[in-house]
Amino acid sequence: MSEAMLRLDAVDKFYGPIDEGVHAVRAVSMTVEKGEIIALLGSSGCGKTSTLRMVAGFEAVSRGRIHLAGREVQSLAPVRRNVAMAFEGYSLYPTVSVRDNIAFALKAARLAEAEVARRVGAVAEMLEITDILDRFPHSISGGQQQRASLARALIRKADLHLLDEPMGQLEPQLRTLLRGRIKHFIKERGLTAILVTHDQTEANALADRIAVMEGGVLQQYASPAEIKERPANLFTGTFVGEPPMNVFPASVAEAGGRLHIDLQGGLDLVYDLADFAAPVRERMLAARDVVIGVRPHAVRRAATGAPATVVANQWLGDQSHIAARFAGGAIVLVEHDRAALAEGAPITVAIRPEDLHLFDAATGQAISHGQALAG
Amino acid sequence: MHATPTIERILRGTAIALVCLFFMFPIAWIMLMSIQTNETILRVPPSVVFAPTFENYQALITGKLETAAGTLEINFMRNLWNSLLLSTSSVALGLVLGVPAAYAFARLKFRGSEDIAFTLLSFRFAPPLLVLLPLTIYFQQLGLANTYGGLIWVYQLIVLPLILWIVRGYFEDIPADIEYAYRIAGHGFWATFRRIALPLAGPGIAAAGLLAFIFAWNNFVFALVLASADKQPVTVGALAFVTASGIQYGQVAAGIVLSIAPTFALALYAQRYLVEGLSLGAVKG
Numbered sequence: 001m002s003e004a005m006l007r008l009d010a011v012d013k014f015y016g017p018i019d020e021g022v023h024a025v026r027a028v029s030m031t032v033e034k035g036e037i038i039a040l041l042g043s044s045g046c047g048k049t050s051t052l053r054m055v056a057g058f059e060a061v062s063r064g065r066i067h068l069a070g071r072e073v074q075s076l077a078p079v080r081r082n083v084a085m086a087f088e089g090y091s092l093y094p095t096v097s098v099r100d101n102i103a104f105a106l107k108a109a110r111l112a113e114a115e116v117a118r119r120v121g122a123v124a125e126m127l128e129i130t131d132i133l134d135r136f137p138h139s140i141s142g143g144q145q146q147r148a149s150l151a152r153a154l155i156r157k158a159d160l161h162l163l164d165e166p167m168g169q170l171e172p173q174l175r176t177l178l179r180g181r182i183k184h185f186i187k188e189r190g191l192t193a194i195l196v197t198h199d200q201t202e203a204n205a206l207a208d209r210i211a212v213m214e215g216g217v218l219q220q221y222a223s224p225a226e227i228k229e230r231p232a233n234l235f236t237g238t239f240v241g242e243p244p245m246n247v248f249p250a251s252v253a254e255a256g257g258r259l260h261i262d263l264q265g266g267l268d269l270v271y272d273l274a275d276f277a278a279p280v281r282e283r284m285l286a287a288r289d290v291v292i293g294v295r296p297h298a299v300r301r302a303a304t305g306a307p308a309t310v311v312a313n314q315w316l317g318d319q320s321h322i323a324a325r326f327a328g329g330a331i332v333l334v335e336h337d338r339a340a341l342a343e344g345a346p347i348t349v350a351i352r353p354e355d356l357h358l359f360d361a362a363t364g365q366a367i368s369h370g371q372a373l374a375g
Numbered sequence: 376m377h378a379t380p381t382i383e384r385i386l387r388g389t390a391i392a393l394v395c396l397f398f399m400f401p402i403a404w405i406m407l408m409s410i411q412t413n414e415t416i417l418r419v420p421p422s423v424v425f426a427p428t429f430e431n432y433q434a435l436i437t438g439k440l441e442t443a444a445g446t447l448e449i450n451f452m453r454n455l456w457n458s459l460l461l462s463t464s465s466v467a468l469g470l471v472l473g474v475p476a477a478y479a480f481a482r483l484k485f486r487g488s489e490d491i492a493f494t495l496l497s498f499r500f501a502p503p504l505l506v507l508l509p510l511t512i513y514f515q516q517l518g519l520a521n522t523y524g525g526l527i528w529v530y531q532l533i534v535l536p537l538i539l540w541i542v543r544g545y546f547e548d549i550p551a552d553i554e555y556a557y558r559i560a561g562h563g564f565w566a567t568f569r570r571i572a573l574p575l576a577g578p579g580i581a582a583a584g585l586l587a588f589i590f591a592w593n594n595f596v597f598a599l600v601l602a603s604a605d606k607q608p609v610t611v612g613a614l615a616f617v618t619a620s621g622i623q624y625g626q627v628a629a630g631i632v633l634s635i636a637p638t639f640a641l642a643l644y645a646q647r648y649l650v651e652g653l654s655l656g657a658v659k660g
Contacts, residue, residue, distance in 0.1 A: 058555050078559045085559050091552035095574055105560040149556075156560070 003070050004031040005192045006055065006160055011064035011074075013050045013216075018062050024050045026216040027064070032160075032194065037186055039207035040196045041240070047216040048196045049088070052162050055194065056085050069159040085162040086153035088196075090145040092137040098144075099124075099133040102151045123151045126181050128174070142169040147178075154185060161186070161193040167202060179205045200240050212236045230374065234364040237293050237357055243321060245293045246331045249361060252284045259284070261292060264328035267306055275353035280368045289361040296321070298355035299333040305350035313341045324349070402635075408628035416624045431629035440618070440626060447618060451630055453605065454612030458634065460523065461598070461608055462591040465530035466538075466584050472531070473538035474580060478572060480539070481546035482554075492543070495536050503532070503596050511600055521603050529597050534587040541586065545579025546572060585645045589638050609634040 012018075013025035025047040032038050040048035053059040055066060057078035066074040073081050084105075092101045099120060100107075106116045124130045127147040132140050137148070146169045153161055166182075167175045183206050186193050197203050203210050204224040212219040212227065212235070219239075220232040231237035237245045250261050250269075259276065261269040269292075273281060284290065308324035308331060315338050322333040324347060331349065341347065354370035366374035408416055410427040434440050440447040479485075480492045510529065511520065519525030549572060557571045558564070573580070595610040602611075613630050616623045 056555070056559060058551075077563075078555065079561055079563055081559075083559060085556070087552045087556060089550055089552050091550055091556040093553065093557070093571065104557075108561055152556070152560075 004067075005034040005036075005069060006032040006194075007065075007067040008051075008055075009065040009067075011051070011054060011066060012062045013047070013054060013059060014062045024216050025054070028213075028216075028218045029064075030211055030218060030221050032192060034192055035187070035190050036208045037183065037193045037195065037206055039203035039210045040194060040213060041198070041200060041203045041210050042213035043198055043239075046213040048211075048213050049164060050216075051213070052085075052164055052194060052196050055160070056083055056162055057081050082158050083160045083162055084153040084156040084158040086146075086150045086164060086166045088164040088168070090137070090142075090149040092145055092148055092152070094137050097134050097136055098129065098140065098148045101137065101148055102133075102155055104152065105156045119155055120151075123155045123185075126185055127151050127178060143171065143174070146170065150182075154182070154191075159192065161191050163193060163195045165196055165198075167197075168199075175202070182206065200242065210240075212239060214239070230366070230369045230372070231293075231357065232366055232374070234291060234293070234359045234366075237359065237366070241295060243296045243332050243334065245295050245357070246299065247291050247293045247359075248327050248329060248331075249289070250292045251289050252287065252358075254285060261290075263292075263306075267327040269306060269351065271353050276368075277371050279373055280371060283367050283373060284358055287358070287360055287367055290367065291359040291361050291364075293357035293359060294351050294355050296332040296334040298352070299331060300350050300352075301333065301335075301347050302350035303348065305348040308347050308349050310341045310343055310345045310347060312343065313339060315339075322347075405628050405631050408624060409632045410629075411625055413621075413623065413625050416628075431625040432633075434626055435629055435633065440616075440623065447615075449612075449615045450604065451609070451612055451615070451633075454607055454609045455633060457606055457612075458592055458608035458610070459637065461526055461530060462588050464523070464527045465534050465591045466588045468527060469531060469534035469538045469587055470580065470584055473535050473583075474542055474573070474576075475568075477539050477542035478546050478568060481543045482551070492539065495539055498532050499536050506532075507596065507600050514601060520601055521606055523606060526598060526602055526606065529601060530591050530594065532597075533590050533594060537587045537590060538580075538583045541583035542576060542579055545576040545583075549575045581645060585641060588641065592634075592638050 008028055008030050010027045010029050011025060012023070012027055014021040014023055016022055028047075028051060030038075040051060042048045050059060054061050054074070055068070057073070057076065061074040064074070065072060068081060068083070092098070093104070096104070102123065103116050103120050106119065111119075120133070121130070124133055127150060129144060129147045129151065132144055132148075137145055140148070146166065150163065150166045153163065153166075167178060170178065179202065185191075195203070195206055207224065209221060209223055210227055211221045214235050220227055220236045222230075222232075227236060227240050231240065231245075234247065238247060248263050250263050253260050253262065254273070257273060259271045259273055259281065261271070263269065276284065306326065308326040310322060310324050311330065312321075312323040314321045318336075320333075320335045320337065320339045322335065322339060322341060324331050324333070326349065333349065357369050358367040359365065360367055368374055407423065409431055410429065411425050412428055412430070415422075415425040430441075435449070435451045438449055438452065440449045480488055514520040514525050517525075519528065553575070554567050554571050557567045562570070592608070593610060594608070598607050599611045609630065613627060613634070616627045616630065
């Protein structure tokens with residue numbers, strides 16, 4: 001296999017003295033292949049932007065190494081790294097027009113006038129900013145500035161394109177439209193891109209792989225489908241997915257030839273031993289104290305099952321979100337039709353063994369996903 | 376319904392008029408004095424009816440002061456020129472030294488940066504008289520006393536901290552990402568400083584330069600002690616009008632009008648520039 005476009009080796013970031021300051025990024029290692037789109041997904045302060053800025057060269061790497069296009073770059077100045085970046089705060093040059101902002105790098109590279117005009121025109125059309133090309137940054141809206149900043153980054157030919165919250169200011173329809181176009185643009189040109197976002201829809205739609213970060217630690221780095229189906233730990237499981245995964249502390253025991261998952265409030269989910277493959281069963285029993293997780297879409301109302309009491313029933317126009325009291329907590333179900341359930345209505349819910357995610361209660365690490373062992 | 380706004384308008388108009396009167400009256404009065412003779416100025420009661428005369432200005436420009444005790448040689452135009460030379464050179468040197476320093480203090484975090492910046496600011500704390508005596512001795516030993524170079528150097532005590540602290544604030548207000556965006560697009564540190572940081576801090580640099588110019592222009596005590604007659608600025612030169620035969624109020628007034636004219640004009644011009652600079656800043660979200 002050829003050398004990866006970007007490789008981070010145990011990269012640490014401390015703000016302040018090493019080992020004493022704020023530990024913003026903790027031993028993050030990951031690789032990005034040429035032509036891939038990667039999303040760094042996490043909530044505010046999770047270290048995703050710090051990671052991006054270390055790759056760009058705006059923040060010093062406290063420990064670890066960064067290889068980009070076969071070169072070790074962590075001590076190179078930003079100008080020498082050959083990366084392009086769209087900034088969260090847009091950072092357009094206020095003294096020149098939007099057109100000149102976008103064309104800046106191309107002009108600096110002494111590209112022919114006609115070629116510059118052609119490429120600016122193409123990227124402006126893609127991002128729907130053709131009509132504001134001759135305006136100045138201070139006279140256009142935040143969303144327009146953001147697209148101009150994105151255009152300025154995408155137009156460049158760089159080894160790596162870094163996009164920091166590139167669509168945060170856009171209205172939903174435009175965001176949906178541009179997501180597709182941007183992905184096509186990047187793929188068509190074979191660019192490699194890292195996208196920082198806290199919007200999982202955006203990460204799912206754009207990225208080939210998602211790196212979920214929390215507390216400066218890379219929690220999981222996998223394809224969107226894999227993250228959804230096989231979350232590596234409790235954090236990823238509950239962070240990715242809308243509405244979030246239902247989780248309940250539980251203990252697992254074998255009794256009378258059946259597998260009992262005891263939830264709080266005296267609730268007991270009972271499965272046949274055969275519902276789980278032997279290795280999974282062994283791990284479940286060995287762990288004893290676990291947290292079970294089930295996606296709201298996978299919870300079903302059934303004739304037999306565990307009792308729950310409806311506390312809210314919301315029809316969103318295309319699906320119902322039903323929240324119910326369950327096992328000392330709350331469980332959320334998603335149904336595709338309008339459900340005639342008033343508050344306080346008793347229901348019985350069933351969870352199929354294949355929809356069950358088990359996590360170790362102590363470490364949060366995944367034990368199993370349905371029939372498969374984790375890890 | 377309409378009564379309140381009318382009263383409000385009248386009150387506001389009166390208040391503005393009072394403020395204008397308060398600030399403009401001395402200037403207007405000085406200008407009137409400058410075109411009168413000592414006799415009409417000292418009339419009791421004072422009157423605004425008089426025959427205007429330009430002999431005060433004439434005396435200043437020709438350098439011959441007619442007093443009751445005879446003709447006195449003064450060198451007011453020379454003083455004016457000294458003021459211009461000293462203030463302009465000091466501000467120019469202050470900008471050359473202060474702007475890059477301000478940028479460093481704003482952008483680079485280095486050991487002791489805050490301490491150094493504070494030390495420079497603390498030059499403004501001490502009364503100038505405190506440092507004058509040792510300075511005089513040093514300057515005489517170094518041969519800097521009574522030289523333009525020496526004065527310009529001492530003027531840095533006034534000019535440099537001012538420029539440093541004002542411009543630093545402007546640099547800090549420029550989002551660092553704008554510079555990063557420029558650097559990542561293939562430009563070095565110096566190109567970024569010259570092409571992005573300097574133009575964006577332009578209004579701030581202009582404001583600091585202007586303020587420093589006015590402070591330098593108004594300085595009295597450094598030049599009084601460290602320079603002799605031919606190097607002294609107008610502030611010190613105006614002392615010449617206190618003559619043995621009395622104070623020449625007319626000439627003093629004309630001298631003041633001439634000496635505030637440059638700073639007055641500069642302030643009027645830059646006031647517009649300042650407002651523009653502050654409202655059209657780089658930081659529109």
